[in-house]
Amino acid sequence: MKTATLLSVRGATRRFGGLVAVNELSFDVYPGEVVGLLGPNGSGKTTAMNLISGALPVNSGEIVFNGKPIHQLKSHQIARLGVARTFQLVKVLGSMSCTDNVIAGMAFKPRPLFGKPAAARALQLLNQVGLAEFANTPAGDLTYINQKRLELARALALEPQILLLDEWLAGLNPTELQQGIALIRQLQATGLTILMVEHVMDAVHALCSRCVVMNAGTKIADGPTAQVLKEPEVVRAYLGEDVSADEDQPAEARHA
Numbered sequence: 001m002k003t004a005t006l007l008s009v010r011g012a013t014r015r016f017g018g019l020v021a022v023n024e025l026s027f028d029v030y031p032g033e034v035v036g037l038l039g040p041n042g043s044g045k046t047t048a049m050n051l052i053s054g055a056l057p058v059n060s061g062e063i064v065f066n067g068k069p070i071h072q073l074k075s076h077q078i079a080r081l082g083v084a085r086t087f088q089l090v091k092v093l094g095s096m097s098c099t100d101n102v103i104a105g106m107a108f109k110p111r112p113l114f115g116k117p118a119a120a121r122a123l124q125l126l127n128q129v130g131l132a133e134f135a136n137t138p139a140g141d142l143t144y145i146n147q148k149r150l151e152l153a154r155a156l157a158l159e160p161q162i163l164l165l166d167e168w169l170a171g172l173n174p175t176e177l178q179q180g181i182a183l184i185r186q187l188q189a190t191g192l193t194i195l196m197v198e199h200v201m202d203a204v205h206a207l208c209s210r211c212v213v214m215n216a217g218t219k220i221a222d223g224p225t226a227q228v229l230k231e232p233e234v235v236r237a238y239l240g241e242d243v244s245a246d247e248d249q250p251a252e253a254r255h256a
């Protein structure tokens with residue numbers, strides 16, 4: 001028997017005026033998977049993440065999490081059910097300490113923590129993402145990668161069942177990228193399910209067993225990573241329509 005899906009996006013559609021940013025998108029994520037959500041710029045990936053996390057309502061279709069429809073819930077209600085996310089543009093509370101940033105994330109937990117237990121848990125999470133030494137540092141004083149780590153710790157403070165990462169690895173140098181990949185691997189090893197929008201193909205190969213690929217709002221592929229990245233339609237979407245002679249070229253050639 002197939003495992004029950006953790007997240008099921010079913011025919012989700014989102015329009016902005018005349019533009020269909022996400023068009024009848026359907027895919028499933030199973031418990032413990034790390035799934036890549038890929039596609040060229042403007043293909044609808046962040047909008048899809050916004051629909052799942054409740055930051056934007058769907059115009060039609062449904063999103064089911066743990067067997068429960070969530071597409072009519074508010075984002076804080078969805079978070080409380082166990083859906084956490086990071087943002088493409090890092091959003092930390094700059095004047096607050098790292099500890100307080102993480103504690104702020106706990107407000108949305110199913111069983112919120114306060115006082116000393118909250119501070120202790122925050123320190124554990126900061127340690128997990130490599131920020132223990134910055135516990136009392138204002139978040140605004142952190143480097144870019146450390147702000148990303150902090151955002152991850154804050155998302156983990158929710159004790160999510162699924163983590164939505166929106167280009168969490170973007171903008172890192174090669175050493176930081178390897179550290180970031182290792183960190184996501186550690187999370188995966190704890191059984192956390194992850195859906196990640198990512199343009200860094202080394203990371204996609206290293207982390208994602210499966211990828212869903214979008215183009216112009218529509219899903220064009222869904223399958224094992226290596227296989228999907230060789231599909232002609234995926235290669236064309238990344239490289240443009242004029243490269244039919246290069247159909248064997250993998251999609252990551254775009255990033256060479």
Ligand SMILES: Nc1ncnc2c1ncn2[C@@H]1O[C@H](COP(=O)(O)OP(=O)(O)OP(=O)(O)O)[C@@H](O)[C@H]1O
Nearest residue numbers: 016019021039040041042043044045046047048088
């Ligand atoms: N709030 C909005 N209002 C109007 N149009 C929007 C809005 N958000 C996104 N769009 C449009 O929807 C389309 C999909 O955008 P989206 O950000 O989801 O793509 P993406 O695949 O995440 O792109 P990128 O890889 O560049 O982040 C784009 O044409 C974008 O301009």
